[in-house]
Amino acid sequence: MDSDWNFSSSSSSSSSFDKDRHVRYLEMMYQTIPSEYQEQEINRLTLAYFVISGLDILRALDRVDKEQVVNWVLSFQAHPKNKADLGNGWFYGFYGSRTSQFPADENRDLSHNGSHLASTYCALAILKMVGYNMASIDSEAMLISMKKLQHPDGSFMPIHSGAEKDLRFVFCAAAICYMLNNWSGMDREKAKEYILNCQSYDGGFGLVPGSESHGGATYCAVSALRLMGFIEYDLLSKSTSSSIINVPLLLEWCLQRQAIDGGFQGRPNKASDTCYAFWVGGILRILGAQNIYNRGALQGFLLTCQSKYGGFSKFPAQLPDLYHSYYGFSAFSLLEEPGLNPLCVELGMTDMAAIGI
Secondary structure: OOOOOOOOOEEEEOOOEEEEEEHHHHHHHHHOOOHHHHHHHHHHHHHHHHHHHHHOOOOOHHHHHHHHHHHHHHHOOOOOOHHHHHHHOOOOOEOOHHHHHHOOOOOOOOOOOOOOOHHHHHHHHHHOOOOOOHHOOHHHHHHHHHOOOOOOOEEEEEOOOOOOOEEHHHHHHHHHHHHHOOOOOOOHHHHHHHHHHOOOOOEEEEEEEEOOOOOOHHHHHHHHHHHHHOOOOOOOOOOHOOOOOOOHHHHHHOOEOOOOOOOOOOOOOOOOOOOOOHEEEEEHHHHHOOOOOOHHHHHHHHHHHHHOOOOOOOOOOOOEEEHHHHHHHHHHHHOOOOOOEEEEEOOOOEEEHHHOO
C-alpha cells in the first residue's frame, strides 16, 4: 500500500455507495494482493472468496477468468491415496493455501496444516459462484472424512486434530453439505442439539455452550439451522411458539446491537463494526425483521467506513481491508442498494450463485 495512505484521510467524502471504486478495489486485490496480507497466506482461499463473492455482489464477476479460477481452486483439493486412507482420521477437503500442501519432512513429521472446513466452504462457494458443475466435485472422500470431524456433542473441529470446536465449523459443515446436496457428511440432529445448547439466556448464541452471545456466532447458529431445514425463513410471520429457538428473545438481542451511531456491534458495550452490519443484519433478514431496525442510520454509519480508495474499514476513517470490505458490500446488498445482486444470506453468497444461475 502507498505510504501516503493515512488514517485521517482514508474515508470517502461520498455520501453514497461508490460501486465503481469498489469494483476497482477488488480488481486490484484479484490481480495482486498487497504485501500486508503475507501473514494471511494460510488463508489464501478465504481471501479469494472475499474477492470473488464481492465481485459477484457488485455484478462485476465478468472481470475474472472463470476457468482459471476453477482450475486454481481445484488445485487445493486434498485426495486420499486410496480408500484405506479414509480411515486415518484426516479430512479430505480443501487446503487453505499452497504452503499448507507442503509434504512431510524427512522425519515424517507433517510440516503443514491439513485441509480445513473453512477453506473447504470457501472453495465450494467460489466454484458455485463461477458456475462450476458441483456434481463434478470429488465429494465422497470429502463427506466421509468430514463426518469424522463431528464430535459426540454435535460440534465440529475444522481439521483432524488439535483445533477448537465451535459454531463456526458447524455452519461450515452445514454449508458444505448444502452446496453438495448431500447430508451424509454430518449428523444433523446432533448438530441441531449442539446449536440449541449455545443459545444464551439473553437470546443470542455463543460460540460454545455457556459462552457470551456474539454476533458472528449467532449468525452461524441461525444460518446453520436454516440450511439444515430446522427453521423457516421469515420466522416472525410464523408462530414463534413452535420454533425450536427463542425467537422473541433473539430478535430483542439483535435489535439491541444497533448502537447510537447507527452501526451494529457484535456484543454489548463494544464499538460498532462494519462486519456486524452483515452478521447481525443477516440474522434479522432471516427472521423477517429487516424493516424493524433503523436502516438509514446503518447506511450512514457504513458510509463513514467507506474508503476513498475503494473498500470499507472496520471503524470509521480507517484504512480499508478485504474482510470488512466484503461485509460492507454484503451489508449494502441487504440494504437493497441499487445495482447490487441480492444475497442468499444463510449461505453467504448471491441468490443467483446459490441456485446455480
